[in-house]
Amino acid sequence: MAEKFDVIVVGAGMAGNAAAYTAAKAGLKVLQIERGEYPGSKNVQGAILYADAIEKIIPDFRDSAPLERHLIEQRVWVLDDASHVGSNYRSEEFNREPYNRYTIIRAQFDKWFSEQVTKAGGLVICETTVQELLMDGNRVVGVRTDRKNGDVFADCVILADGVNSLLAKKAGFHEELKPKDIALAVKEIHFLPQETIESRFNIGEDEGVVVEMAGKITAGMMGTAFLYTNRESITLGVGCMLSDFKKQKTTPYQLLEQMKAHPSIKPLIAGSEMKEYAAHLIPEGGYEAIPPVYGEGWMIAGDAGMFVNGIHREGSNLAMTAGQIAAETLIDLKAAGKECSARNLKVYRQRLDASFVMKDLKKYRKMPEIFHKSPQFFTTYPELLNRAAHTLVKVDGIDKKTKEREIRGSFLAARSLTGLFGDAFKLWRAFQAR
Amino acid sequence: MSEPVKKPARKKVEVDPRFVNYKHVWVFIEAERGVVHPVSWELLGEGRKLADALGVELAGIVMGPPGERTRAICSEAFHYGADLCYLVQDEVLHDYRNEPYTKALTELVNTYQPEILMLGASTLGRDLAGSVATTLATGLVADCTELVIEAESRNLASTRPTFGGSLLCTIMTQRHRPQMATVRPRVMAMPEPDTSRTGRIVEHKVTLIESSIITKVLEYIPDNLQDKPQLPFADIIVAGGRGLKKQENFQLVWDLAKVLGAEIGASRPIVQAGWAELDRQVGQSGKTVRPKLYIAAGISGAIQHRVGMDGADVIIAINNDPNAPIFDFAHYGIVGNAMQVLPALTDAFRAQIAQARKAG
Amino acid sequence: MHSVVCIKQVPDSAQIRVHPVTNTIMRQGVPAIINPYDLFALEEALRLKDKFGGTVTVITMGPPMAEVALRKCLSFGADDAILVSDRTFAGADTLATSCALASAINKIRENMPVDLIFTGKQTIDGDTAQVGPGIAKRLDYQLLTYVSAIREIDHGNREILVERRAEGGVQVLRTKLPCLITMLEGTNEMRYADMDDMFRAARYPLKLWDRVAAGIENPDVVGLKGSPTVVGKVFAPKPRSKRAEIVETIDNDPKNLAATLLAKVFTQHPKLEREIARLAK
Numbered sequence A: 001m002a003e004k005f006d007v008i009v010v011g012a013g014m015a016g017n018a019a020a021y022t023a024a025k026a027g028l029k030v031l032q033i034e035r036g037e038y039p040g041s042k043n044v045q046g047a048i049l050y051a052d053a054i055e056k057i058i059p060d061f062r063d064s065a066p067l068e069r070h071l072i073e074q075r076v077w078v079l080d081d082a083s084h085v086g087s088n089y090r091s092e093e094f095n096r097e098p099y100n101r102y103t104i105i106r107a108q109f110d111k112w113f114s115e116q117v118t119k120a121g122g123l124v125i126c127e128t129t130v131q132e133l134l135m136d137g138n139r140v141v142g143v144r145t146d147r148k149n150g151d152v153f154a155d156c157v158i159l160a161d162g163v164n165s166l167l168a169k170k171a172g173f174h175e176e177l178k179p180k181d182i183a184l185a186v187k188e189i190h191f192l193p194q195e196t197i198e199s200r201f202n203i204g205e206d207e208g209v210v211v212e213m214a215g216k217i218t219a220g221m222m223g224t225a226f227l228y229t230n231r232e233s234i235t236l237g238v239g240c241m242l243s244d245f246k247k248q249k250t251t252p253y254q255l256l257e258q259m260k261a262h263p264s265i266k267p268l269i270a271g272s273e274m275k276e277y278a279a280h281l282i283p284e285g286g287y288e289a290i291p292p293v294y295g296e297g298w299m300i301a302g303d304a305g306m307f308v309n310g311i312h313r314e315g316s317n318l319a320m321t322a323g324q325i326a327a328e329t330l331i332d333l334k335a336a337g338k339e340c341s342a343r344n345l346k347v348y349r350q351r352l353d354a355s356f357v358m359k360d361l362k363k364y365r366k367m368p369e370i371f372h373k374s375p376q377f378f379t380t381y382p383e384l385l386n387r388a389a390h391t392l393v394k395v396d397g398i399d400k401k402t403k404e405r406e407i408r409g410s411f412l413a414a415r416s417l418t419g420l421f422g423d424a425f426k427l428w429r430a431f432q433a434r
Numbered sequence B: 001m002s003e004p005v006k007k008p009a010r011k012k013v014e015v016d017p018r019f020v021n022y023k024h025v026w027v028f029i030e031a032e033r034g035v036v037h038p039v040s041w042e043l044l045g046e047g048r049k050l051a052d053a054l055g056v057e058l059a060g061i062v063m064g065p066p067g068e069r070t071r072a073i074c075s076e077a078f079h080y081g082a083d084l085c086y087l088v089q090d091e092v093l094h095d096y097r098n099e100p101y102t103k104a105l106t107e108l109v110n111t112y113q114p115e116i117l118m119l120g121a122s123t124l125g126r127d128l129a130g131s132v133a134t135t136l137a138t139g140l141v142a143d144c145t146e147l148v149i150e151a152e153s154r155n156l157a158s159t160r161p162t163f164g165g166s167l168l169c170t171i172m173t174q175r176h177r178p179q180m181a182t183v184r185p186r187v188m189a190m191p192e193p194d195t196s197r198t199g200r201i202v203e204h205k206v207t208l209i210e211s212s213i214i215t216k217v218l219e220y221i222p223d224n225l226q227d228k229p230q231l232p233f234a235d236i237i238v239a240g241g242r243g244l245k246k247q248e249n250f251q252l253v254w255d256l257a258k259v260l261g262a263e264i265g266a267s268r269p270i271v272q273a274g275w276a277e278l279d280r281q282v283g284q285s286g287k288t289v290r291p292k293l294y295i296a297a298g299i300s301g302a303i304q305h306r307v308g309m310d311g312a313d314v315i316i317a318i319n320n321d322p323n324a325p326i327f328d329f330a331h332y333g334i335v336g337n338a339m340q341v342l343p344a345l346t347d348a349f350r351a352q353i354a355q356a357r358k359a360g
Numbered sequence C: 001m002h003s004v005v006c007i008k009q010v011p012d013s014a015q016i017r018v019h020p021v022t023n024t025i026m027r028q029g030v031p032a033i034i035n036p037y038d039l040f041a042l043e044e045a046l047r048l049k050d051k052f053g054g055t056v057t058v059i060t061m062g063p064p065m066a067e068v069a070l071r072k073c074l075s076f077g078a079d080d081a082i083l084v085s086d087r088t089f090a091g092a093d094t095l096a097t098s099c100a101l102a103s104a105i106n107k108i109r110e111n112m113p114v115d116l117i118f119t120g121k122q123t124i125d126g127d128t129a130q131v132g133p134g135i136a137k138r139l140d141y142q143l144l145t146y147v148s149a150i151r152e153i154d155h156g157n158r159e160i161l162v163e164r165r166a167e168g169g170v171q172v173l174r175t176k177l178p179c180l181i182t183m184l185e186g187t188n189e190m191r192y193a194d195m196d197d198m199f200r201a202a203r204y205p206l207k208l209w210d211r212v213a214a215g216i217e218n219p220d221v222v223g224l225k226g227s228p229t230v231v232g233k234v235f236a237p238k239p240r241s242k243r244a245e246i247v248e249t250i251d252n253d254p255k256n257l258a259a260t261l262l263a264k265v266f267t268q269h270p271k272l273e274r275e276i277a278r279l280a281k
């Protein structure tokens, strides 16, 4: 079939849907191809949605999108083997509409997002895998799918096929990802009756909590763990750098099991029904790891382009914005009657750089490296922090001054003064860096 | 019944005036080519209880070609608890066919007006029940696992699994008669036949003309039962589940079964993995069994499996997870690795049997 | 030749969860699939079309989201798809369901006669195997249930020859068209759609029929009103009063465990011991 489209979007995740929707809405002839049985079926469940990105694409998304709970409380825990110190931030601010952060179930959200693409006039084909890009010389002219008569052609192809884009690699746009640039995250969804969740986390209907965790649970590896409350379920997960898993010879699954057994977490999921166990790669390489994002007749968006902010585990919002920008770039070229050559698509990168996508990634560019160089963030410090907290909290007739001295002592014993200051400084710089 | 949960709880509803005179409990006696399906006897056992609860008579419905064999079925029905039998004999009824059987059964119902009509949930029973219920525009509850009379309303409360077996629901036909239900083989216990019992036979003539019946039976190819496992009526079953991990390990189940002269059963994952044929699947989408002894190795006891086997007299479960659901309804349990326990059991039984032999 | 295939979109029951307290179904995240048994019916209809030409129409009664299921059927090669959807259909039992479907199929027949109606053996949610026979009776079609193979179709005499799974054997039946066939599972394997099919399915303007369009004037014959059966309480299966007696020994060595178990079982069930001795040859 020699049918030709303005654009073919590969993937119906956050980036792909944003791109396909934006392009279709502007009247372009859009074909979107998704490998999953339905959009979202292949995607890691349970995530946090940041309103600003989707709002720019679908302003009234709140009216129809399947949103679980809006977040009113953020907990940050540093865990030791059997304890945790943490900070809660809960504010009535977060209860004022319009809310800006929600928990979502990807399977449902992606499905809804894809329906919007169809409504906008995009053609969405599921259960179909793009196997390779069709090239004319160095120019991408379409895609080859795994179905019979599966070649389809377009002026431009947007690769939104997620992390570790096989297509980009096949076409030679990427080289193989380095294990130190990807985190492996595993997630489980634990189902509980709505009331149970609301009483356990002390939240009202539609209100949600996020717990971000670091420390011993990652067994000294660079990584974090998280817990989100959905309407009828709790999303639980932990992610560490692939490289570390290799070194430490543990599996993500083991980590997750330990995590669920941790006295601070166990009661929260007690009596729940575990549904799925999903593993998913997150590109954590940050700014430094971003590959070329456009070329002759193609652009790349979302995880496929390594647009993930490892520190805040944002991704879907960067993915959406990137997808939107890619589509807008295309729309402008079409309007100007220009072809999708690398020279013209350069605008995409420029707009990305001007957007928060690259700004954020740039800002935290040094993060991954620092953490790699300093395992103590995930080993020594959690222990010390917890011990410190314990000593402080314990009432045993020792005056606070002595206690503080004890604590300082223990820190120093564990790591040299310069070491401590060094770490603090490195972190500080990383956060400040512009 | 695709959405039972959505329906509101029932309120008191009177029987439609047209049906006030409908009385008695009926069981359709399913005889394919003169061979009665045991489920019919099981249903008579259940029907007896219902009839007694209602203080009415229990009737067996017997259809077939004219001749001794067909008649003989009636006297068997009496042994299993029927007070009377309605007998329809006609050459046309030689093989089961939907059209004439539906016509005959519908006519019987309209003439003699039963309040309850039960059929086996066999291929024949389901085929017939669906057609008769539609023709009579009455309610039919499939695959019931429990049948009781609701005291105040005298309605039949039929319980059946729903939503892939994860739930049970109780369904009633309040305004219409007869209240129809099908029950799967082996779900109800087989009653002890009482050969001294007798009863009345009511012959009924239905006008059936072969030439006016469109569907013809050209051939009947009986299954050869030798190479087909007969789980439903096995006295001992040794069943294996996913806990056996590897196909080789399923051999351990065969070994024990051989010593016990038992049938081999399996949970669905095992069948899907191709370690055992479909006829060996025990459970909701497989066979329902009622052995004297059921040994389950590496089976979690998911509800869909349980509904197929918890009618067994004695259930022994081997599972390395002390919290496995199967221990909630098994009679005896060994918490341990099936790969070690099974061989041990095989030896123990072998020894036991040898001993019993010597004892004579 | 014109075949109508009845398909139903069902929740993937493998994934259904029950609210521990209210015993209601927690559907969140439970994907909807085409009733697996219906795919055998559809594939059989498509194979007849490949052989004899003609048209295959798929029909379903269900909520608007069932459109996805119909499009999938179109991608496999169905020519037309009809979604019969109306608020008044809610809470239908098999009698009301077959009423709505039969009446809709009658509507289809107004434009094109229907030679064959296919249904699956049963659904995995309703699980009754009654809707097929129900439709056949209402339309006065010959009913062929549990069909394992269609041997031949003689268009001249409008005759069809099938194998039907009966208890303890296989019936070879010959009947006249039109007829309704409920297809046995495992009788065929669903084909794989090519890209053109996918495009066609995605773009096809499928028909949406409400109650009136389906030819049902009287709302009392469908949905909850048209259902003689009424669902009372829904509940979770109760565990046996007594939990299993866990056999243990000090060392918990398999050998001793086995011995202890046998001793227990046989003392408490002497009959069983004799039974086993009898069976073991």
Ligand SMILES: Cc1cc2nc3c(=O)[nH]c(=O)nc-3n(C[C@H](O)[C@H](O)[C@H](O)COP(=O)(O)OP(=O)(O)OC[C@H]3O[C@@H](n4cnc5c(N)ncnc54)[C@H](O)[C@@H]3O)c2cc1C
Pocket: A010, A011, A012, A013, A014, A015, A016, A017, A033, A034, A035, A036, A039, A040, A042, A043, A044, A046, A047, A048, A049, A050, A128, A129, A130, A131, A160, A161, A162, A163, A167, A185, A186, A187, A237, A239, A280, A281, A282, A301, A302, A303, A304, A308, A313, A314, A315, A316, A317, A319
């Ligand atoms: C454990 C975990 C937790 C996370 N938590 C959050 C969070 O809380 N908040 C947040 O904002 N982000 C979070 N992220 C990141 C976020 O999920 C991703 O950044 C986001 O999904 C990226 O979207 P995408 O469209 O680029 O890729 P994806 O969402 O992965 O979509 C790619 C799609 O392309 C399809 N596809 C792939 N290859 C092909 C092919 N060859 N042919 C056809 N289709 C194909 C896939 O099936 C998939 O549907 C998390 C990630 C993980 C792993």
Ligand SMILES: Cc1cc2nc3c(=O)[nH]c(=O)nc-3n(C[C@H](O)[C@H](O)[C@H](O)COP(=O)(O)OP(=O)(O)OC[C@H]3O[C@@H](n4cnc5c(N)ncnc54)[C@H](O)[C@@H]3O)c2cc1C
Pocket: B164, B165, B240, B241, B242, B243, B244, B266, B267, B268, B269, B270, B281, B282, B283, B284, B285, B286, B287, B297, B298, B299, B300, B301, B302, B303, B304, B305, B308, B318, B319, B320, B321, B324, B336, B337, B338, B339, C013, C014, C015, C124
């Ligand atoms: C609509 C529907 C119909 C179904 N119909 C059926 C049906 O007819 N029949 C059926 O069986 N299932 C059926 N199922 C599937 C059913 O829900 C369960 O998935 C299935 O019964 C599980 O099989 P299993 O116990 O072998 O495997 P699992 O559930 O995986 O259980 C394996 C068990 O083995 C134990 N184990 C692991 N290792 C060992 C060891 N070394 N030694 C001892 N024990 C060990 C584990 O603790 C676990 O309890 C159906 C499901 C649905 C949704």
Ligand SMILES: Nc1ncnc2c1ncn2[C@@H]1O[C@H](COP(=O)(O)O)[C@@H](O)[C@H]1O
Pocket: C006, C007, C008, C035, C037, C038, C041, C059, C060, C061, C062, C094, C097, C101, C118, C119, C120, C121, C122, C123, C124, C126, C127, C128, C129, C130, C131, C132
């Ligand atoms: N709502 C429905 N829409 C279309 N077909 C249905 C519907 N319900 C049942 N069927 C068909 O009837 C068959 C038997 O269904 P059931 O009686 O629910 O087991 C199914 O395999 C379908 O082919």
